[in-house]
Amino acid sequence: MIALSNPEKIALLTDSTADLTPAMREGKPIYVVPLKIRCDDGEFSDGVDIFAQDVYDRLHRGELPRTSLPEGGVVSDTLDQIRADGYEKVIAVMLSGGLSGTCNLVRVQAEQRDDLDIAVFDSRSGSLGIGIIVLQLWEEIQAGAGWDKLIHERVPHLVDNTFPFFSVDTLEYLRRGGRIGRITALAGTMLSIKPIITFSEDGQLQSIAKVRGRKQVQDKIVELLRSKFRTGKRYNLGVANGGAPAEMAELSEKIRARFPNFVHCWEGAMDATLSVYIGDGVIGGGIQFID
Template sequence: MNPQKIAILTDTCADIPAELAAQHQIFTLPLTISFGEEHFRDGVDITPAQVYRRMAEELPKTSLPSGETILGLFAQMREQGYEKVLAILFSSGLSGTYQAVKLMGEGFPGLEVAAFDTRSGSLGTGLTVLEAARFVEEGRTWNEICALIPRLIANTTVFFCVDTLEYLQKGGRIGKITAIAGTMLQIKPIISFTPAGELISVAKVRGRAQSIERVTQLAADCYQAGRRCNIATAHGDAPEDGAKAAKLLRQKVPAYQRHFEGIVDCTLGSHTGPHLIGAGIQLLDDDM
């Protein structure tokens, strides 16, 4: 049910599987992954697994979607009869996608575009997009949904455990000495997003098993007894560990309503390297 002809737009950093996006009629902007002079659309021309394999030889660069791609997707929505667009996007602290979509949406004829900076990525963005899709399907009004989305963003928290410090060091996010020492000691950092949407280290543990336990516990610690919630897990080319994280989080937060599972996108994986594990939670208010 979509009487107001509302479209939902996100980007590939939301980590929403293609079949789930199709089920909820979600439009997705692919970010760009570049290896030298080769350019690929995240999740379209290249998969996360392919990115991880190539990272052993060359560190990729990432960039926001082209203006032509953004305008083309707006035109497609208009042609399909949509009149309003909820654009729910990757953190402006890590990408210019939100600003580009907001700017181009303001002047696009025939569409009313409301752009939202999730100040998060992967599971954090995906959880918000899927709840917004539910609101649309329930027939909630445009103004009501636009008021609810910022509250969803504020109530969503995600954590990720990084398997190696190598790629954070190569990307300039940590020093070389720190990376070498951390690798020798099997240090696994847990990262999250700051209020401004930038990556921040929130904990450090030793060993893979402990890092998966800790990342799910951090997400579970955000649960508030008696409140409805959604949970989410994702992995970066590590399906067995992803399944472990999913099982642990479901055990730690048994009162969840929905469990969103995704695969970490090429863009985030380009900064963190393979085998990333994510866990998150989204608290829902009574009127949601």
């Protein structure tokens, strides 16, 4: 059912790397297409029949799953469902084009539709970096923002002003996935170096800081968020983890205490797709400026 506060009948579309749980999407017109994960015993759909813990277990056994794009038919079927549910316009916010061709795939599918107005955006982000953009867009739709303002002003603003940072516990999976070199990974492991990673302007992963040992990770993430802070601006927070819920709870408490005037603080667990490349023991925090 279309909410009364959504007179232009706008739906939101994203992919499984946005890390939006069913509870977070409940009551909202947020549709998700799953990326694919190829394992030794077959191909699975992220968030449907394979989850992050499954990937962690496979990685620990020495298996190296591979990721691939959503099936074109699934994207088309999802758009069909959006139309059948009564929506007429779609804002799609997808995984960074620097990591995946998912955004381009959705653009191609969108161009083939004449029954829906569809605007597709590269989030230049991942995990809750995408998720909090989508959640904030729904807040703005409910507040009365119209289609033209959303696609020409608000989505570009949120993409440009959402800043996620996360730390990986080991560089081994980034090395095995071809994201970094063997020597870099070996040196980082020997020195117990924990890189803090964010997204560059072109949507690629980039190491923005390094600390020695996990104890310093949380304080470094808070410091990086503080470096982005803008006095007098409204903001949301996001906190995520991959197999480290207790540490995420600690980080969430620190971030909330340091930035107490947030509008929303959304928390979530990382998806199976990104877990292929970063493993478990991951924590992250982000800030998004609404104004």
